[in-house]
Amino acid sequence: MKSKIVKRVLAASLATVMTASLAACGNEKTDAPASSDDAAKESSDAASTDAASTDAATESTEEDLGAYTIRTDADGNTIDLGGIEVVIRDWFSGDGERKEAEDAYNEARNEYLDWAEETYNFTVKQMTISDWGSTPQDFADYATLGGDEYYVFTLRQCAEAFAAMNSGLMYDVASLGVFDFSEKKWQGHGVQDVYSIGDAVYCFRGIEPEPRGGLYFNKRLLSEAGVNPQQIYDWQESGEWTWAKFEEVCSQVQADTDNDGVIDRFGMANFSSDFFPIAVYSNNADFVKRIDGKFVNTVESEETLEALNWALDMWDKYDAHVAYPEDASWDYWNTAYSTGMAVFNVAECYKAGQFNDMGMEDDFGFVCFPMGPKATDYTNCLNDNIFAIPACYDADKAWKCAFVYDIFTEPIPGFEDYSGYKSSYYSSMRDTESVDLTVNRMLSNGRMTFHTIVPGFDIGGGLIWAINKDNTPAQQAEAMRDTWNAYIDEANK
Numbered sequence: 001m002k003s004k005i006v007k008r009v010l011a012a013s014l015a016t017v018m019t020a021s022l023a024a025c026g027n028e029k030t031d032a033p034a035s036s037d038d039a040a041k042e043s044s045d046a047a048s049t050d051a052a053s054t055d056a057a058t059e060s061t062e063e064d065l066g067a068y069t070i071r072t073d074a075d076g077n078t079i080d081l082g083g084i085e086v087v088i089r090d091w092f093s094g095d096g097e098r099k100e101a102e103d104a105y106n107e108a109r110n111e112y113l114d115w116a117e118e119t120y121n122f123t124v125k126q127m128t129i130s131d132w133g134s135t136p137q138d139f140a141d142y143a144t145l146g147g148d149e150y151y152v153f154t155l156r157q158c159a160e161a162f163a164a165m166n167s168g169l170m171y172d173v174a175s176l177g178v179f180d181f182s183e184k185k186w187q188g189h190g191v192q193d194v195y196s197i198g199d200a201v202y203c204f205r206g207i208e209p210e211p212r213g214g215l216y217f218n219k220r221l222l223s224e225a226g227v228n229p230q231q232i233y234d235w236q237e238s239g240e241w242t243w244a245k246f247e248e249v250c251s252q253v254q255a256d257t258d259n260d261g262v263i264d265r266f267g268m269a270n271f272s273s274d275f276f277p278i279a280v281y282s283n284n285a286d287f288v289k290r291i292d293g294k295f296v297n298t299v300e301s302e303e304t305l306e307a308l309n310w311a312l313d314m315w316d317k318y319d320a321h322v323a324y325p326e327d328a329s330w331d332y333w334n335t336a337y338s339t340g341m342a343v344f345n346v347a348e349c350y351k352a353g354q355f356n357d358m359g360m361e362d363d364f365g366f367v368c369f370p371m372g373p374k375a376t377d378y379t380n381c382l383n384d385n386i387f388a389i390p391a392c393y394d395a396d397k398a399w400k401c402a403f404v405y406d407i408f409t410e411p412i413p414g415f416e417d418y419s420g421y422k423s424s425y426y427s428s429m430r431d432t433e434s435v436d437l438t439v440n441r442m443l444s445n446g447r448m449t450f451h452t453i454v455p456g457f458d459i460g461g462g463l464i465w466a467i468n469k470d471n472t473p474a475q476q477a478e479a480m481r482d483t484w485n486a487y488i489d490e491a492n493k
Contacts, residue, residue, distance in 0.1 A: 096127030136160030206409030267318030269342035283372030
């Protein structure tokens with residue numbers, strides 16, 4: 001049954017629909033699939049019996065229905081996908097059942113998806129099938145062996161995904177003519193630029209970038225140390241939230257509060273693999289850059305080494321790892337921060353929900369990581385999930401998957417500039433400043449990093465876990481130089 005809003009839209013625009021000129025409503029987004037000769041032949045064979053065939057969508061058009069638009073084929077018929085179910089598979093969405101709306105945006109989005117499924121004769125689910133670790137191999141296996149399903153894969157940005165693209169396991173979605181990459185929804189995260197070869201585009205992302213790594217702070221501990229927590233936000237807004245200011249605060253809050261000769265309130269508690277990279281990004285630096293389409297090793301740049309040396313000094317002075325129990329688990333920093341052992345913690349935005357789940361009693365705030373001397377603004381270094389269609393699909397099947405994904409990620413009428421992420425973080429953060437001042441900034445201030453997609457380029461074992469006062473970042477970078485450059489040379493092929 002059509003929702004009330006759909007009925008209202010259809011009724012209000014019936015006269016317009018009946019008199020619309022198809023010739024005036026061309027839509028390049030739904031052009032026919034283009035692919036290799038073999039795939040194109042398979043697609044044309046299927047088209048003879050499929051009412052939603054590729055041939056029928058050769059020169060599709062749109063009819064304006066007020067709040068929504070209907071995409072039609074070259075003959076003016078509404079595109080019919082024949083009742084297929086498309087699954088956007090991932091490792092985090094659950095059973096695929098659409099959740100009951102908790103706000104006006106999600107209510108409008110659910111109504112839109114109901115309308116779209118009925119209009120184009122399909123269903124779509126976003127659901128957990130793989131897990132985080134197995135997803136890259138699961139994609140490679142499926143793209144090699146094939147299957148009857150209509151899958152759009154969610155992948156994390158990693159060397160395995162880059163290798164899958166270079167191995168021909170991903171469908172060139174630019175050849176399908178469905179996605180208009182000039183639209184706003186495809187912008188801001190660089191995914192299509194990174195996962196492309198020439199004019200071919202193999203990975204895509206039709207949703208906004210995610211806010212990533214920042215700095216959580218414990219409001220109670222700050223107050224006890226004589227620092228007004230609101231000042232952290234004020235310094236961020238004024239541009240005073242720098243490495244120097246951060247160290248000043250860490251020095252002020254770190255203390256032996258019970259006078260037993262042992263520090264029991266630390267400046268910070270972090271995972272080294274979170275802390276050191278974000279310090280590098282905050283100094284306008286990288287481990288690997290992409291210049292003129294080629295990967296370049298920049299670990300030994302002035303900006304990167306400056307950041308690593310500063311981070312190593314901060315780690316030795318203020319991080320709580322020196323006080324962890326001997327039998328502490330590898331992720332004990334979660335416990336150390338959530339139980340009030342330390343004031344600051346470097347983590348991604350999603351950690352707010354985990355701190356809540358862990359029962360953290362103290363209120364916390366969230367700001368961008370402070371700026372280094374080579375930076376002019378705070379950095380949200382992107383590592384967004386990406387999406388791909390298996391290359392084992394013929395052109396018709398790939399086109400339908402792309403069409404549904406395009407529909408699934410369309411801006412909702414009346415909410416075109418609305419951020420779904422902003423809504424979700426209001427429910428997990430402890431104050432509105434975390435969202436209005438920090439998350440908003442991060443959503444509009446991101447840039448790419450590339451070391452994660454170069455096969456073999458490991459900054460954990462190869463750098464972060466190996467540096468100390470006796471083995472400096474410069475020494476370790478020099479020791480790894482030939483190995484890393486070999487990986488980069490191979491990736492550049």
